Amino acid sequence: MESYEQTEEExxxxxxxxxxxxxxxxxxxxxxxxxxxxxxxxxxxxxSVSKDAEVMLKLGSxxxxxEQYRLMRDAMEKRFIRVTRGSIVGxxxxxxxxAAFYGLQNLLAEKRGVHDVYNVVxxxxxxxxxxxxxxxxxxxxxxxxxxxxxxLGAAVCFPLGWLHLKLVEKANEGTGTTDGNEVKGGVxxxxxxxxxxxxKDVKST
Numbered sequence: 001m002e003s004y005e006q007t008e009e010e011x012x013x014x015x016x017x018x019x020x021x022x023x024x025x026x027x028x029x030x031x032x033x034x035x036x037x038x039x040x041x042x043x044x045x046x047x048s049v050s051k052d053a054e055v056m057l058k059l060g061s062x063x064x065x066x067e068q069y070r071l072m073r074d075a076m077e078k079r080f081i082r083v084t085r086g087s088i089v090g091x092x093x094x095x096x097x098x099a100a101f102y103g104l105q106n107l108l109a110e111k112r113g114v115h116d117v118y119n120v121v122x123x124x125x126x127x128x129x130x131x132x133x134x135x136x137x138x139x140x141x142x143x144x145x146x147x148x149x150x151x152l153g154a155a156v157c158f159p160l161g162w163l164h165l166k167l168v169e170k171a172n173e174g175t176g177t178t179d180g181n182e183v184k185g186g187v188x189x190x191x192x193x194x195x196x197x198x199x200k201d202v203k204s205t
Contacts, residue, residue: 037090104122133145
């Protein structure tokens with residue numbers, strides 16, 4: 001019974017260990033949603049500048065104060081709705097793309113038993129092809145988007161994935177310890193220097 005429990009615990013521990021370079025799917029999705037919301041909202045806000053200029057021209061040609069107030073209120077409400085809609089749509093789109101990309105990447109790493117640049121390339125190519133397929137248009141247009149998205153996703157993800165894995169390797173080498181000696185920070189070194197000075201002062205007295 002005890003050996004069975006130990007084997008089960010070892011299996012769970014092995015599954016819970018993450019491969020070096022893999023990204024947490026939930027965290028990446030949340031970051032993608034917020035980044036999409038910021039991008040979509042800022043894009044709609046920038047597009048509203050020309051419409052605000054039209055409202056200002058109408059205000060200059062309207063002497064009635066009530067009419068000016070109504071125009072300003074309508075302009076602010078429409079701008080708020082546009083920015084909010086742009087934020088929601090941008091967050092959903094980028095969040096879905098991020099979730100699909102990192103989900104496929106982690107799935108490939110788990111199935112292949114190794115995380116390398118080919119997982120990143122495969123996930124990027126499949127995700128771009130899928131989003132090209134669901135875009136509106138004719139069947140011929142969607143097929144073109146699938147092929148273009150697949151090639152473009154692989155071409156973009158290959159250098160980015162290679163660079164990411166190299167940075168992870170360098171970070172793992174930098175944080176590792178050699179011969180059991182821990183690298184001491186500036187505070188520890190300062191404390192040792194202070195102790196050395198105090199010992200010298202005690203010996204001299």
